[in-house]
Amino acid sequence: MSEVFVLDEDARLMCRVRDGDAGAFDRLFERWRVPIVRFAVRFVGRQDRGEELAQEVFLKLYRARARYEPRERFAAWIFRVATNTCLNEVRRPEYRHRPVDVEDLAQEPTDRSRPRADDAVHALRLQAAVREAVATLPDTQRAALLLQQDQGLSYDEIAAALDSTTSAVKALLNRARRTLTERLAPWLEARRATEGVGT
């Protein structure tokens, strides 16, 4: 018995883009601009190049509109395009990872209860350390981690995005988290000490 796929709202919007509705594309862009930029920036570790890649993703979506057939969640489809775009970038022979620069960080303001200057510096250093640790993971581990952690994709959807298997994705995530736990150990210890979490 074949699986029945129920269109999500974004897939319906994309169908309208396919049918010529320019306003539908604007709405999709509004809904997905932050998640796609966030994924691409964290993948390559740089705001400027991440945004260029994100722009490419939206252009690819627009160019592919005539051929769009909803066979999966829209989130899974757009992140498959984003993953391929970012993987192609880092697999170019001339690509070189550039260490994260604190000056380069553009952050979503989340914690307005800590206005002190040293807290802001601490937050930036933490953000830079996290971004660097993630950006230097092996490519497929990084992709799997960001897709799961930021975007909430299922194991199956991550496997589809990486053209892999569910069990391989689980192994990638396990390795990624172990590596990050080692690299971010000082920050994790500091967090536990200040918040009194765990033993």
Add this chain to the structure above:
Amino acid sequence: MSREDDALDALLALDRPVPTSGFDARVRAAIAADPALDALLAADRPAPGADFDARVRAAIADEAAGDPLDALLAADRPIPSPGFDARVRGAVRAERRRGGWIAGALAAAAAAAALFFVAPRGEGDGDLDADAALLAHLDLLEVYGEVEALDALEDEETFELVAALDDVNAEGIP
């Protein structure tokens, strides 16, 4: 065994008493009420250690807080910079125009080619100058990928820009 032993066993087998119906209950009651037994059982009354409460609270807090690595990873949440939206919308508008422009340009090129081969040239024919410019760069019109970043090819200066596309960045800006 001798025949006398067999006889004795048979005789003894005649007397095999069993507990009466109340026996079990009486024994259980006796055990339960046994003060000595009570004292013995009271010798083992373990109590939570001094740090038990703190450990339970910490474990519950850990559970509520989730994986500390996830919390740390959430510290990096980049957002689009101020010019991002405008760049993407501009690029998509260019795509839309290109889709209509390519069809028009090819039609214009075909018409200009017909004009070139059919109409006699004369001095002061300004329209043919523009057509000649278009014809001189027909090779660029044929190469789809080279024009995708631009709105339209309208003059010689723009043709020169298209010819130098290698130096143009992804946003169509030199």
